[in-house]
Amino acid sequence: MDWHQSAKPFIPLPQPSLSLFHNYNNNTYPEKWTVPEMDNGNKDKKKRLTRNQVELLEMNFQEKMKLDPERKMQLSMELSLQPRQIAVWFQNRRARWKNKQLEHSYNVLKHQYDEISKENEKLQEEVIKLNAMLSKEQPFKTHPFGGYTEMRGEEIVESMSKTLRGSNKTRKKSNIENVVDQSLCSFIVEDNNTVSLPHCHGLLPHISYYEQI
DNA sequence: GCACTAACCTATTCAGTCG
DNA sequence: CGACTGAATAGGTTAGTGC
Numbered sequence: 171m172d173w174h175q176s177a178k179p180f181i182p183l184p185q186p187s188l189s190l191f192h193n194y195n196n197n198t199y200p201e202k203w204t205v206p207e208m209d210n211g212n213k214d215k216k217k218r219l220t221r222n223q224v225e226l227l228e229m230n231f232q233e234k235m236k237l238d239p240e241r242k243m244q245l246s247m248e249l250s251l252q253p254r255q256i257a258v259w260f261q262n263r264r265a266r267w268k269n270k271q272l273e274h275s276y277n278v279l280k281h282q283y284d285e286i287s288k289e290n291e292k293l294q295e296e297v298i299k300l301n302a303m304l305s306k307e308q309p310f311k312t313h314p315f316g317g318y319t320e321m322r323g324e325e326i327v328e329s330m331s332k333t334l335r336g337s338n339k340t341r342k343k344s345n346i347e348n349v350v351d352q353s354l355c356s357f358i359v360e361d362n363n364t365v366s367l368p369h370c371h372g373l374l375p376h377i378s379y380y381e382q383i
Numbered sequence: 384g385c386a387c388t389a390a391c392c393t394a395t396t397c398a399g400t401c402g
Numbered sequence: 403c404g405a406c407t408g409a410a411t412a413g414g415t416t417a418g419t420g421c
Contacts, residue, residue, distance in 0.1 A: 265393075
């Protein structure tokens with residue numbers, strides 16, 4: 171996949187018998203490629219490769235994406251194409267293959283992202299439910315001067331912790347307490363009814379639920 | 384170390400094909 | 403005729419070789 175990682179072999183200069191190809195590679199025939207024997211009437215026309223040529227090239231590509239010089243020359247003779255054309259075809263084919271790979275990777279990542287998003291949505295809903303259960307269980311705290319004031323989530327947790335410390339420690343935990351306990355972590359319930367990332371015991375002792383018990 | 388060379392890559396151009 | 407495909411080019415990078 172990463173062609174930069176493979177060592178690039180040193181390719182010696184073409185043999186004298188291949189000087190024709192060498193000339194071609196060095197742009198003796200600039201602009202659009204031409205068969206050297208062609209006259210001006212036939213030049214600068216891009217010709218599509220025939221089905222047979224593409225089939226053989228494809229077979230070779232499936233075998234090995236890299237084109238070594240021997241195989242290039244062999245294919246060149248077999249397909250009656252210039253070695254440069256063989257090399258260009260392999261280059262373009264690798265580029266197409268890489269694009270396909272990128273497309274595939276994108277689809278895989280997108281699928282993973284969608285799954286995680288769904289999971290996140292479920293968890294958010296669960297947090298809202300738990301938050302509502304907490305509010306029902308102890309929605310208000312007593313105001314020092316009498317009356318009631320609404321409590322923030324952090325305060326609820328702290329308040330419940332104090333209540334538990336001051337009450338019978340052997341009593342059975344409520345359902346909510348069990349859920350929170352099993353999670354091994356505490357949540358900070360924000361004012362806007364959302365919950366921030368969980369904080370595990372020991373990291374934020376002032377809001378941890380049961381560590382004081 | 385540096386110039387040279389040949390391979391590779393990405394981005395782009397452009398001709399051929401197709402709906 | 404415009405969109406798409408693929409052959410070919412341009413320009414940059416990398417690595418081996420020779421001096």
